[in-house]
Amino acid sequence: xxxxxxxxxxxxxxxxxGTVLAQGPGDPTTVFADGFDNPCxxxxxxxxxxxxxxxxxxxxLKIDPSGTxxxxxxxxxxxxxxAFDAFGWLLxxxxxxxxxxxxxxxxxxxxxAAVDGGVGMVTDQDGSVWVAAVDTxxxxxxxxxxxxxxxxxxxxGIAVRAIYPAPTGNxxxxxxxxGLWELVDGVPEQLQGDLPYRWWGLAFDAAGNGYWxxxxxxxxxxxxxxxxxxxxxxxxxxxxxxxxDPCRCVFGRNTDGSMNSDLYIGQIDGAIVKAAGGxxxxxxxPIVGLRFSExxxxxxxxxxxxxxxLLPASTRVFLDVIGNNDDSYDxxxxxxxxxxxxxxx
Amino acid sequence: xxxxxxxxxxxxxxxxxxxxxxGDDDNGSTGPPDPVPGTFALTLGTVHLDDGALxxxxxxxxxxxVELAAPGLYLRxxxxxxxxxxxxxxxxxxxxxxxxxxxxxxxxxxxxxxILEAADRSNAVRGSLxxxxxxxxx
Numbered sequence: 001x002x003x004x005x006x007x008x009x010x011x012x013x014x015x016x017x018g019t020v021l022a023q024g025p026g027d028p029t030t031v032f033a034d035g036f037d038n039p040c041x042x043x044x045x046x047x048x049x050x051x052x053x054x055x056x057x058x059x060x061l062k063i064d065p066s067g068t069x070x071x072x073x074x075x076x077x078x079x080x081x082x083a084f085d086a087f088g089w090l091l092x093x094x095x096x097x098x099x100x101x102x103x104x105x106x107x108x109x110x111x112x113a114a115v116d117g118g119v120g121m122v123t124d125q126d127g128s129v130w131v132a133a134v135d136t137x138x139x140x141x142x143x144x145x146x147x148x149x150x151x152x153x154x155x156x157g158i159a160v161r162a163i164y165p166a167p168t169g170n171x172x173x174x175x176x177x178x179g180l181w182e183l184v185d186g187v188p189e190q191l192q193g194d195l196p197y198r199w200w201g202l203a204f205d206a207a208g209n210g211y212w213x214x215x216x217x218x219x220x221x222x223x224x225x226x227x228x229x230x231x232x233x234x235x236x237x238x239x240x241x242x243x244x245d246p247c248r249c250v251f252g253r254n255t256d257g258s259m260n261s262d263l264y265i266g267q268i269d270g271a272i273v274k275a276a277g278g279x280x281x282x283x284x285x286p287i288v289g290l291r292f293s294e295x296x297x298x299x300x301x302x303x304x305x306x307x308x309x310l311l312p313a314s315t316r317v318f319l320d321v322i323g324n325n326d327d328s329y330d331x332x333x334x335x336x337x338x339x340x341x342x343x344x345x
Numbered sequence: 346x347x348x349x350x351x352x353x354x355x356x357x358x359x360x361x362x363x364x365x366x367x368g369d370d371d372n373g374s375t376g377p378p379d380p381v382p383g384t385f386a387l388t389l390g391t392v393h394l395d396d397g398a399l400x401x402x403x404x405x406x407x408x409x410x411v412e413l414a415a416p417g418l419y420l421r422x423x424x425x426x427x428x429x430x431x432x433x434x435x436x437x438x439x440x441x442x443x444x445x446x447x448x449x450x451x452x453x454x455x456x457x458x459x460i461l462e463a464a465d466r467s468n469a470v471r472g473s474l475x476x477x478x479x480x481x482x483x
Contacts, residue, residue: 301421304400304432305430323468324467324470330462330464331398331432331462343419344419344435
């Protein structure tokens with residue numbers, strides 16, 4: 001247990017009535033890794049490594065499950081948000097380049113799409129990629145072709161700062177004025193509003209519980225992780241209080257790629273902490289990137305040969321997008337899949 | 346058919362009461378020849394120079410030992426009682442695609458192939474399949 005927990009306990013014991021800092025179900029946290037510059041942009045790869053974008057240092061670090069860190073790349077100027085695409089490549093927004101870069105597992109760099117001011121990013125179930133650029137929400141297909149651009153400030157008065165996938169199949173947005181929105185058919189529907197500023201990272205588990213990081217800002221406010229449902233209702237406003245300036249949270253993966261119940265919380269103070277073991281209510285909702293590696297090659301082939309319903313509908317859409325993008329899954333799409341998978345040249 | 350001929354032969358033999366032995370299939374003078382198993386090839390003809398993927402149906406009974414005849418292509422196939430469905434991916438050109446085993450090579454005309462879907466090497470699906478042929482031959 002860290003020194004901070006001891007301080008918290010001392011504070012709890014010394015506090016009089018009405019000033020109780022209750023321990024939440026996710027307390028106490030434990031330090032997974034620390035000494036970062038600003039670990040508020042984290043992605044999880046297919047074998048459970050954390051990829052951390054170091055704001056200010058220009059580095060993307062890889063942290064293995066034991067906490068050992070290595071440099072993944074330092075070739076992207078001013079890297080910001082990180083997310084894995086459906087092929088297992090890391091997408092990184094760069095403010096300097098006004099670009100979303102794509103980094104192969106070997107560190108090779110290519111351009112995915114031009115976006116100025118990208119601050120949040122997520123890969124959707126069909127492999128498409130959403131990028132929040134404050135005044136605009138960009139939507140690209142898995143190959144980086146633009147699908148849509150929603151002028152969120154001009155149309156809805158929302159400055160979108162971050163995007164999160166949910167088991168509803170929709171994505172959730174956090175943004176200006178401490179708000180939370182669910183994007184339904186391309187339209188943001190507000191679930192929470194007028195919250196204190198600095199409600200940051202959000203991660204859903206597979207049961208639809210949202211773990212939402214809040215950095216204290218107003219007097220009397222406390223740093224905490226709250227628990228919400230899919231409608232944005234509070235389930236526990238102080239699910240974790242043993243955090244300092246929490247800004248981001250992600251669920252972990254096992255080495256076989258399956259999601260687990262480890263909830264990592266990035267803190268502005270430079271630490272990444274984990275919620276108390278076994279405290280989350282379900283395993284994490286898949287960070288929908290990495291879908292490519294989850295596709296069953298035999299099922300993809302057999303559907304082409306007429307065996308119905310072997311693939312999830314979202315996978316068929318994804319395969320069509322990486323293939324000929326003609327709104328149906330066909331043998332051309334299957335060829336594109338085999339090439340992308342390295343099965344054929 | 347063979348099951349109905351045997352009793353007829355026995356009856357005829359009894360009625361004629363000849364000295365010629367009856368029921369001797371080895372002399373080749375009665376009944377159809379025994380089926381001879383063997384291998385056929387399924388051959389593609391295409392006018393295109395950029396074929397990248399094909400799905401085809403090979404129709405016929407008792408097909409077995411399906412093997413790729415075009416080195417370098419990806420092949421996956423599904424067998425059922427009436428034939429084989431196969432998908433090929435790669436740089437596809439005219440020539441043998443598959444070989445397969447049949448129980449009776451004399452019945453070559455009962456085997457046929459049909460292209461179900463094709464795509465070029467940019468993954469675009471062909472709008473017409475009229476310029477493809479598939480032939481089955483020993």
